[in-house]
Amino acid sequence: MTENFFLVRLSPEHIIKPFRCDDNDLNDFFHNDALPHAIQLLAVTYILESDSETIAFFSLLNDKISISDMPSKTMWKKLISKAMPERKKYRSYPAVKLGRLGVNDSYAGKGYGTMILDFIKELFVYKNRTGCRFITVDAYNDVNVLKFYQKNDFKFLTTKDEKEQTRLMYYDLKQVTN
Amino acid sequence: MALPIKETPVLIGKDAKNFVEEMKSTQDKKISAEEQLRIKDNYEKMMKASKQYSTFADD
Numbered sequence: 001m002t003e004n005f006f007l008v009r010l011s012p013e014h015i016i017k018p019f020r021c022d023d024n025d026l027n028d029f030f031h032n033d034a035l036p037h038a039i040q041l042l043a044v045t046y047i048l049e050s051d052s053e054t055i056a057f058f059s060l061l062n063d064k065i066s067i068s069d070m071p072s073k074t075m076w077k078k079l080i081s082k083a084m085p086e087r088k089k090y091r092s093y094p095a096v097k098l099g100r101l102g103v104n105d106s107y108a109g110k111g112y113g114t115m116i117l118d119f120i121k122e123l124f125v126y127k128n129r130t131g132c133r134f135i136t137v138d139a140y141n142d143v144n145v146l147k148f149y150q151k152n153d154f155k156f157l158t159t160k161d162e163k164e165q166t167r168l169m170y171y172d173l174k175q176v177t178n
Numbered sequence: 179m180a181l182p183i184k185e186t187p188v189l190i191g192k193d194a195k196n197f198v199e200e201m202k203s204t205q206d207k208k209i210s211a212e213e214q215l216r217i218k219d220n221y222e223k224m225m226k227a228s229k230q231y232s233t234f235a236d237d
Contacts, residue, residue: 005227006227006228006230006231007224007227007228007231007233007234008228008231008233009231009233025180025181026180028179028180029180029181032179032180033179033180037183043183046233048224048227059183061183063186064186065186065189065197066186066188066189067188067189067190067194067197067198068188068189068190068194095186097183097186099183100183114220115220115223115224116224118216118217118219118220118221119220119221119224119225121217121221122217122218122220122221123221123234127234136186138183138184155200157186157187157189157193157197158187158189158193159193160187160193161184164184165181166181166184168184168186168187172200172201172204172207174201174204174205174207175204175207175208175209176209176214176217
C-alpha cells in the first residue's frame with residue numbers, strides 16, 4: 001500500500017485521474033454517473049488518489065432498513081424484544097448505503113477496499129452527527145465481490161435478489177461499539 | 179448508462195424474520211481487539227489522507 005495518497009470529495013471542479021477496474025459498469029458509474037449523483041444530492045463520491053492515478057472511489061447515500069411484517073405478530077414481539085432493549089423497538093433503522101466501491105486494477109488486493117470499509121465503520125459509529133445502525137451495500141453479484149463483503153462480516157439482506165446483477169448486503173455497526 | 183444504485187426494499191416474511199434474528203445475535207457480539215485496532219488504524223490513515231483537501235474536517 002502506498003503511503004502517499006489523498007482523499008478527495010468529488011465535485012465539478014475536481015479533475016478525475018485515470019481509473020480502470022475489471023467491471024465496466026463500475027467504470028461507467030465512476031466516469032459518467034458519480035458527478036450527476038453528487039450534483040443532485042443523491043450520493044457523495046469520495047476518491048482516494050495518488051499524484052497520478054485514482055486508487056479507489058466509494059459513493060455514500062442515506063438509507064434505512066425497514067421491516068413490514070413477520071409471519072405472525074407473536075413471533076415479531078418475541079423476536080424484537082430480544083433483538084432490541086426495551087423502548088428501542090422500531091420497524092425502521094437508519095443506515096448509510098455504500099452505493100458503489102471500486103478499486104483500480106493496479107491497486108487491487110492491497111487492502112484498500114477493507115481500509116475504506118473500516119473508515120466508514122469508524123466514521124458512522126463515532127463521528128456521525130446522527131444515528132446510524134447499519135451499513136448497506138449494493139454489491140455486484142460476482143463471487144469475488146460477495147466474498148469480499150462476507151469476509152468483512154456483511155450479511156445478505158434477502159435471497160430474492162440471488163439472480164439479479166447486484167445483491168443487497170448489510171453490516172450491523174453495533175458490534176463495533178460492544 | 180451504469181446500473182442505478184438499487185433501493186433497499188422493505189423486508190417482509192422470512193427476510194424480516196432473518197434480519198431481526200441476526201440483529202438479535204449481534205446485540206451482544208463483539209469484534210476482536212485486533213479488528214478494533216485495524217479499524218482505528220485504517221480510519222486514521224484515511225483521515226490523514228483527507229487533510230490536504232479538508233475532506234473530513236475533524237472537529
